[in-house]
Amino acid sequence: MTSPKAGLLTALSSVTAPQRQSLRRTLARERKPDTRPKLVLASASPRRLTLLAQAGIDPDALRPASIDETPRKGEMPRTLVNRLARAKAEAARDQLANDRDVADAYVLAADTVVAVGRRILTKPKLVEEAVACLQLLSGRSHRVLTGVCLITPDDKVKAKIVETRVRFKRLSPDEIEAYIASREWRDKAGGYAIQGLAGCFAQKIVGSYTSIVGLPLTEVVGMLAAEGFPLHYNWIKAADLEPS
Numbered sequence: 001m002t003s004p005k006a007g008l009l010t011a012l013s014s015v016t017a018p019q020r021q022s023l024r025r026t027l028a029r030e031r032k033p034d035t036r037p038k039l040v041l042a043s044a045s046p047r048r049l050t051l052l053a054q055a056g057i058d059p060d061a062l063r064p065a066s067i068d069e070t071p072r073k074g075e076m077p078r079t080l081v082n083r084l085a086r087a088k089a090e091a092a093r094d095q096l097a098n099d100r101d102v103a104d105a106y107v108l109a110a111d112t113v114v115a116v117g118r119r120i121l122t123k124p125k126l127v128e129e130a131v132a133c134l135q136l137l138s139g140r141s142h143r144v145l146t147g148v149c150l151i152t153p154d155d156k157v158k159a160k161i162v163e164t165r166v167r168f169k170r171l172s173p174d175e176i177e178a179y180i181a182s183r184e185w186r187d188k189a190g191g192y193a194i195q196g197l198a199g200c201f202a203q204k205i206v207g208s209y210t211s212i213v214g215l216p217l218t219e220v221v222g223m224l225a226a227e228g229f230p231l232h233y234n235w236i237k238a239a240d241l242e243p244s
Contacts, residue, residue: 009105018128024093037153037229038102044091047195051215053240056235057224063089065109071122078161079113082148084111086159091157106229107151114190115143116229121190133183133191139170139209141204142190150223158223164207166194171201195230207243 014055038060041048052059061162065088071080089109096102114121116136124130143163150158179198185191192198194212210217 038105063092085147085149130191143165167204
């Protein structure tokens with residue numbers, strides 16, 4: 001038998017979800033053609049913000065999505081990044097669904113993992129885990145996979161996975177110790193940041209450098225342009241801001 005409290009929660013849930021969807025859909029339908037579309041980034045990563053700025057994109061809001069990023073048993077790297085990127089995008093969309101200022105915005109999310117074969121190297125939390133990552137990557141090639149998910153104002157979901165191969169030089173114990181001491185490895189997939197000190201470890205990169213940093217710009221720009229986001233407007237406008 002259902003308790004009164006459980007029944008009330010069920011009733012509230014059944015009302016809330018359609019209202020959130022209705023607001024987003026209504027605003028999307030009412031948006032005039034000459035209205036500037038908005039973009040929400042489902043992340044607070046300074047690296048991703050810097051990369052978007054490089055492409056002339058300034059998000060209207062940030063909606064970091066807190067989700068469980070633990071790989072499922074037997075989950076492959078490509079499946080994982082695709083699942084996490086979509087989960088982050090959907091969580092961010094749900095966060096803004098009642099916010100009239102950005103309810104009809106494009107939502108962009110990404111997730112990056114490092115893999116050696118089928119083994120996924122998650123973000124190390126402890127020094128010992130970071131050391132183990134660097135020792136594993138030393139003198140060998142690995143893959144960096146970034147999944148990107150874009151949800152349009154009318155809730156179309158577009159996804160892409162970008163894979164880049166990176167080969168590290170053989171790292172000496174002193175190099176590993178010094179890198180660990182820098183603390184740059186914290187909150188980084190695979191325990192390193194290619195745009196930082198670890199850039200001197202990479203002997204060869206085949207694929208997208210920006211994808212290793214956290215957001216494949218070529219693919220993101222292409223996805224936004226294909227879905228009608230006027231990102232080239234800022235490029236043209238930038239010329240007017242240059243000093244004569």
